Amino acid sequence: MTAGYPFSAVVGHDDLRLALLLNAVHPVIGGVLVRGEKGTAKSTVVRGLAALLPPVEVVAGCRFSCDPAAPDPACPDLPHEPVGTVRPARLVELPVGATEDRLVGSLDLERALTEGVRAYQPGLLAAAHRGVLYVDEVNLLHDHLVDLLLDAAAMGRAHVEREGVSVSHAASFLLVGTMNPEEGELRPQLLDRFGLTVEVAASRDVDSRTEVIRRRLAYEADAEGFAARWAETDAELAVRIVTARAALPSVRLPDHELRRIAALCASFGVDGMRADLVVARAAVAHAAWRGREAVEEKDVEVAARLALPHRRRRDPFDEPGLDEEQLRQALRDAAESAEPPDDDPDGPGDGASTPDGAPDGTDAPRGGSDTPPQQPATAPDPAFRARLLAVDGVGEGAPGRRSRARAGFGRTLRATQSRGHGVHLVGTLTAAAPHQPARGRAGAGIVLRRDDIRHAVREGRESNLVLFAVDASGSMAARRRMSAVSGAVVSLLLDAYQRRDKVGLVTFRGTSADLVLPPTSSVEAAVTRLRRLGTGGRTPLASGLLRAHRTLTVERLRDPRRRPLLVVVTDGRATVPLRHDPVEDAMRVAGFLAEDGVASVVVDCERGPMRLGLAARLAVALGGACVRLDELSSDVVTGVVRAARGAA
Incomplete structure (x- = not known):
């Protein structure tokens, strides 16, 4: 297997690499959204990060990667064997064309009906547990699927509901989405669900571009040798991630820095409290990454630069981004608010609280010769x-919210034996019922054949x-x-x-x-x-x-x-x-x-x-x-x- 491109060998993209590393230290930050034009090494950097993550110890044979030291009490694979094994952290990629069943998993209804067992086939969320879930072109993924994966990322669990049967399993992962804004934006409410965001672009500096070409050609000529030259640097980063993770619980977030964060987010007029919490968590992770015992102003500034740009959009057509001078001015203004009020009976305070226990709150067209100056x-x-x-009519186009369409989700219209989306339970039972005497049914079960399976015809909306x-x-x-x-x-x-x-x-x-x-x-x-x-x-x-x-x-x-x-x-x-x-x-x-x-x-x-x-x-x-x-x-x-x- 060809060695992957080393994380440390990527030229530039300092903010992107830092955002990924902070999430590796503290996954509760909420993941990273990487925005940038095509050909800017977005995917290369993300894949390189997975190789830096420490290996995970899992219960042998558990399809949901339970930790032997703290297994999921609701794991569908219970009871577990009392044996643990170590494997590398996984990088799981979610394709744009994935279905809901592929993402969250699906139930084997045929076994459930014939054998009376709750047979569940895990999806990509289960495979990504305790690893990295990478979604390329996340802006092209249907909103319904984006909601599902963001909910799982926020709660650390995935839930599957099929025909009255419910399955839940742990799904804690580092979420990374990449997108090209030229192909369409994410909805603002979905943007807000990503913890950090980074804009990447190809460097216009000749020396930097030259180095990118030089390293890429060297990698293509001898991937193993190139990776070996960067192995020591990557190993140092991997050790630093482990060290920062261990130090994270002891990093203090002083009250005056907490007030600075609140004042900073208030000055930018962001909606809700998610931004405050993300900035606080990212600041704590940055302090741990730097080996500091307490959060300082520098940590807050770095966290704000990564957490606030995509939350400032007041209108869907506003350009996301954060002006550096505006950020510096906001930090200066926040410095005054960072000081506690004069009548604070407890004084300036320097508590050791962390945010993790708090609730989440072209040019114009040309004219002809007879056209006057436009x-x-x-x-x-x-x-x-x-x-x-x-x-008018019913289409079969890409999922959206405009015209009627036959779709994989939405209102169920009828059952069919041929084309459809998912199993229509009532239709399946209705088709099987007349044949039970001939099939020698005995007891409370039902004898099901593959020809009995009926699929649901659903109507949703298309774009x-x-x-x-x-x-x-x-x-x-x-x-x-x-x-x-x-x-x-x-x-x-x-x-x-x-x-x-x-x-x-x-x-x-x-x-x-x-x-x-x-x-x-x-x-x-x-x-x-x-x-x-x-x-x-x-x-x-x-x-x-x-x-x-x-x-x-x-x-x-x-x-x-x-x-x-x-x-x-x-x-x-x-x-x-x-x-x-x-x-x-x-x-x-x-x-x-x-x-x-x-x-x-x-x-x-x-x-x-x-x-x-x-x-x-x-x-x-x-x-x-x-x-x-x-x-x-x-x-x-x-x-x-x-x-x-x-x-x-």
Whole structure:
């Protein structure tokens, strides 16, 4: 087996390595989320950490890695053999396409029904117990699975509920997630569940990049020899982890540093108390890592730099991060609050308490030769809660929260003998019941055959590809109108963010249309491009629709199961022909989209007492719905727009 790339041989990424080491010392911190562009050695560093962790002693034959000195009293593998064995700490990787059964485990219902035993097949959470659980591209993992693994990481236990049978087992692990923000962000409530976060990027320093290449080529030429050259340094880190773990319980967290932490978190306006606790735990771990007996200001500063950036986002489209000067100023301000009040009867206090016993609380589109100098878009109106625009019918796309879909979770509709998700218990028993006399049933059991098994057909929600085609021409460029249009599109983008959609952005003005944002899961990128949007010039509506049609055709080849939803934001006026007549050209292209079964919604931006109704005519040609701009915030039942003629 080829030796892994040594942890110590990684060039740079000091914050990342420190965050991982602190969690190795004190796993209760809550794991690490690593954000960064592709090709920045995120996975390499995480895999290197696993080799530094001390080996674990486990009960021989226990599938749940129970500690012989303190076995789990609820372990499904009880009773245990009184024999212990030592094995290396595991690195378990959770693939993006994993199912809930693969993550938490599943029950063997056939054995449960025929033999009357609670047969349980452990999942990845059990395999990761007392090791590292690594989730690459955690932002692409379905929220339901992210919730499950974060709950297990927080409670140290995994729970499996299947058909009225409950199984619970210990699941304590160091959780590490990596992600590329260009592929979409994690929801803020999920971000907050990770203890620490680190931003990584490739160095722009020539010397550093040269060293990265040199070391990587040396590793590829002789992996074993390269690893041997770094073995001593890695061994020193491994010993230091063990030493810090042993010292952790004796590290004091003085009251004035505890007050500093509380003041610091309050100054950044973070929600809840989780941030305070994470900073406190990370500060204690950092003090233990440095070999100190008590937490100092330096420990608090390091912990805050790692624990607060992802908790400062007040809006889903805010950029995560922490300005160093802001942090230093906050630390200076917190220094005053660190001192106890004058009337404190106990004085300054220097308690030895630790936090662990406390409860957890692109550029704008180009114009044609007839386009006047573009005007920057005005600030958009405030975002509002947009009405639901959904694709009609039932799909089978990626999990999300927009349109109906056949899924592996959600409401159970019926039992089937062929395709389905999980075992339908009632359907299985119903299928087996008529055959019991012929099978010689005796006693209270039931004789089950494989042909009796019925699967559950479930209906959940899928995400869609929402492609916005935004009219940025002169007829839309009035300051008040464009502000309202931009605010509406931001609201729709926020809705797409919450429903886990992919989004794309086409704009048209002057004589051309541009795909300013190819379909992506990064809704934040769409908001950024929209805010840069220039306006003015004529209206090439047909070109905008044709660009949208070409984009959706390509995306259908890339991801055939993800159904598209085209949102055309326009007043319907067309002044630039594609071939002959501007309006008829636009209607003809709309017919192409309708023939392809593309679900469409036209947002009618026409205002004033004299309305031409061109947007409504366009919606008819598209075979979709027309919604006035001021109707987008409707919360009534009719807010669900059946935008396509898709079959179930």
